Amino acid sequence: MLEITSSSNNKCKYVKSLSQKKSRQKYGEYTIEGIKSVSDALNSEREITALYVSDSFFENENFKYPKDISLYKVQDDVFMKMCDTKAPQGILAVVKIEDETDFTPNTEKSYIYCDCINDPGNLGTIIRTADAAGFDGVLLSDGCVDLYSPKTVRSSMGSFFNMRVVTGVSYEKLSEYKNSGFQLIGGALGDNTIDYRSADMEKPTIIIVGNEANGISEDVQKMCQCVKIPILGKAESLNAGVAAAILMYELVRQRS
Structure with missing residues (x-):
């Protein structure tokens, strides 16, 4: 065991640099903080x-x-300066980024596709909910927030290490998945939608949730059956993580 007593130590500087996306991409590593996250890892x-x-x-x-x-x-x-959280628990780990680009979905399993989700808290919540709902993978479009953002990892509450999360899934790949036997069910607002409870999710399904501000892209909407979650009050829309949870658990309900 080595001891670090100064924030000018190179190891300290390196760990701190991993809070930035460019450093994570350069070195192929990211950090996790807290007893539960480190234990899960x-x-x-x-x-x-x-x-x-x-x-x-x-x-x-x-x-x-x-x-x-x-x-x-x-x-x-010095440890306080290395951490991303304001009240760290006293332990952090440096973890290698895995290559998750080589992926072929199985029509007997369930997946959710995130189309340009921008908020790391929402992405972490979707990963956590997918784990709880028994989904087999979370697929991320090219425009999604960085999977290895400290807030994404924290928001997943340990599910980050239970779920397979595939990055860089292009719209072309999504189209290939559809041609291989999946139906695409996307949450959306607008006239050309059906009630989400009317969609037949017993078929091989990839659920799609869109960007917080703009929803599902036009290219993806053309490929999928758009479904609507009723808004009964004055709110304009649901949080992306909440909408994803409702759709995932509707699939679970229909298949149970």
């Missing part, structure tokens, strides 16, 4: 390259440290 098949703990955490927490992962004990005030 350790229990998954993800490759963890280093663990960092504060002095206080090391002295007071009964945490089982893997012997094959580099461990760094960091002075409390």
Whole structure:
């Protein structure tokens, strides 16, 4: 175990740099914070390259440290500067980014496609809900927020390490999935929609949820059956994460 006592330490600077997307892309790594997230990552098949703990955490927490992962004990005030959260729990890990671009969907399984979701909190919530609803994968379009944003990882509440999340799924790929036997069901507003409960989701289905401001793109709308969730009050629309949850659990209801 090595000790870090200064924020000018190169390891400290490196960890802090991973809060930026360009650094994550350059080095192929990202950070996770907190006891639950780190424990979930350790229990998954993800490759963890280093663990960092504060002095206080090391002295007071009964945490089982893997012997094959580099461990760094960091002075409390320095550890605070390394973290993205305002009240860190005292432990963080550096994790390798996996290549999830090689993917072929199975018509016996269920997926949700995120079309240009911009908010990391919404994306994390969708991943968490997909895990809870028993879905088999979350597919992200090219225009989605960075999957490895610290807020996305935190918002997934550990489901990040349970779900297969595939990035860079183009509209062309989505069209190929449709031609392979999937129907595409997209939540939308407008006249050319049906009530979401009227859609037959017992067929092989990919549910689609669109951008928070603009909804599903025109290219995707042309490929899918657009469904509408009734708005009974004065709200203009539902949060993307909420809409995704309603549609996913409707699929679960129909198949149960």
